[in-house]
Amino acid sequence: MAYWAPGGRALALDVLRSGKAWDLVIVGGGITGAGIYREAVAQGLKTLLIEQKDFAWGTSSRSSKMVHGGLRYLGSGQFSLANDSVKERQNLMDELPGLVEPLPFIMGHYKGVFPGPWVFNKLLAIYDYMAGKRYRQFFKRGILDFLVPGLLTKKLKGVTQFADASTDDARLVLRVLEEGNRDGGVAINYLRAEQVSKDENDRVTGVLLKDQLSAEQFELQANVVINAAGVWTDELRQQLGENKVIRPLRGSHLVLPQWRLPVAYSVSFFHPKDKRPVFAFPWEGVTVVGTTDLDHKQSSRDESSISAGEVAYLLAAVNQQFPNSLISESDVIATYSGVRPVVSKHSSKQEADLSKPAKPSDEKREHVVWDNRGMVSVAGGKLTTYRLIALDVLQTAARYLNRKPEDFKSSTHFPETDHVMASAHINAPQIRRLKGRYGFGAERIVELVDRKPELADKVLTSDTIFAELVYACETQLVVHLDDLMLRRTRLGLVLPKGGEAVLTRVKAHCLEALGWDEPRWDQEASRYQRIISAHYSLPVEEAKKEERVV
Structure with missing residues (x-):
């Protein structure tokens, strides 16, 4: 963990300067790269993981927060993916209580809308068989007000309850990385893979890296380079003459105060316009509505953002399903968008075929692995099955x-x-939560609270306590304020305006634990507020106008 403490990143870069040869260099610090990292280190392999932004900066912090079997995959005939997902969901719930928790789902059945209760129950029977446990249960309309108050009742025949799970996706990535660190791996953020190195036979022998903070370059040797860069996977593959295979698909979400849409279950329903599945689900003290599924046509270099069209799409869905809620843009406290690195159906053909793609929702979600002469690339797949992918x-x-x-x-x-x-200041449910998110690090968080009981205070309306902020600064390789607020914790997502009201107290912890001075804090606060405004808020009026023109 020394490399993740304040000043530890410089020590990690010294290791790179030493000319050490690696068994593996993994490019990509999302859940896929993290899973490979942990498994490789556990096998005693000399392993380096590098991430061009922050860990979990991309899709792995902007997912639908679900660890699920993927009922839709079962419905579309992807039985292998569904079976693997169901079993891994159960394994993760068993191993990570407090981080991966059961989440009951509710599906309403309406007259004339497929699937009806009988068909849906048959599908769930397969789902439960895969899990080895029965979760499904049908309820008649009369009990609905107790289960999901405010749900659309016109033509409603009843609802089916089934089970999946939810997680804090960014913390899951960090938890996996920390386990690899404990066993001797090296993981560094803000380090970009510029180019693969090749020998005279065109075999990949290493990679050229560039520090995004200092611009210093490092040329490393490795027995194999693992390309797990998500939507950026094609960049390294094309250096070896390979065609593009990644179809970036954007999924966006709205975050609402829980009191405006109080759901205790994940409510699954179909969008009135295109019949795509949409969810409204409880997460970290808020309600999340998502997701969209459309081609992401902006540059992969730019951080993704929700569009005005997506906002309207999700509001239309939630107001149709909860007609008395009257949710509007003024209720939205945050938004977020992730870009899925889906391998196109046409990826085995020529690159030109990507100009005639299938509908986004028709693309398969299985992962694909390519062996390119010393570089192994992977893309696609689901958060739930990250260990199997690894x-x-x-x-x-x-x-x-x-x-x-x-x-x-x-x-x-x-x-x-x-x-x-x-401890005397942290109750048992909080300890469960901390153990799930931080593993052995929970012990250090308890120590911090025992020394300073005020660190047990919750941060405004969130479930996060202030000791988590201190712990993150001390041990989690925080480089920028957005690392702390959006990924080490999720305060930027669950508090209005990215947690603006708590930044003064956060500042005190950053100055003490990270050694920042006033000018550095001002710089970081300005940067963070720009990120929140541009990528985690509703689109500004100028962006809406541009979208209408396009």
Whole structure:
């Protein structure tokens, strides 16, 4: 963990300068790269992970926060993906209570709308069989007011309850990375892979990196380069003469105060316009509505943002399903958009075929692995199955590592943290939450609170306590304020205006724990507020006008 403490990043860069040869260099610090990192380190491999932005900066902090079997995948015939997802969902719930928690779903059945209760129950029977446990239950209309107050009742026949799970996606990435760090791996953020190195036979032998903070470059040697860069996967593949395969699909969400749309379940329903599934679900003390599914045509270099059309689309959906709620733009406290690195159906053909794509929602979500002469690339897949994806990648890379594919047949488990006990200032449910999110780090958070009981205070209306901010600054490789507010914690998503009201107290912790001075804080606060305004808020009027023109 020393490399993630204040000043530790400089020590990690010293390791790169030393000329150390690596077994693997992993490009990409989202959930896919993190999963590969942890499994490789557990096998005793000398492993470096680099991320051009912050860990989980991309899709892995902007998902629908669900660890789920993917009922839609079962409905579309993707049985293998659904089966793997259901089993991994159960494993993660068992191993990470407090981070991956059960989330009940409710699906309303309306007269004349497919699927009806009978068909849906048959589908769920397969779902429950895969899970090895029965979750499904049908309720008649009369009990609806107790389950989901305010739900559309016109032509309603009844509702079906089933189960999946939810998580804090960014914290899941960090938890996985921390386990790899504990076992001796090196993970560094704000370090970009500029170019792969090749020998005279065009075999990849390493990678050229550039520090995004200092512009210093590092040329590293590795037995294999793992390209897990998400929507940027094609950039390195094209350096080897490969065609584009990634179809970036954007999914956007609205974040509402829970009191404006109080749901205790994830309510699943179909959009009145295109019949796509939409969800309204509880998360971290707020209600999230999502998601959209459309081609992301902006540059991958730019941070994604919700469009005015997507805002209108989601508001239309939620107001149709909850007709008395009258949700409007004025109720929205935050937005977020992630770009899915989906492998197009046409990826096995020529690049020109991507100009005639299928509908976004028709694209398969399975992951694909490519072996390109010393660089193994991976894209697609789901957050839920990240461990299975990691094993698949390492089995493909085994021949470069003097290993056998069967060496990577089973994934590592998260260690138990039962020794972390509640203190006088933190109750048992809070301890459960901290253990899930931080693992052994929960012990340090308890120590911080025992020394300064005021650190047990919750940050405004969130579930986050101030000790988590201090811990993140001390041990989580925070480089910028947005790292702290949007990914180490989720305060920027669940508090109005990105948590503007609490920044004064956050400032005190940053100055003390990170060693920032007043000018640095002012610079970071300005940067953070620009990010919140441009990428986590409703579109500004100018952007709306541009969209109408386009």
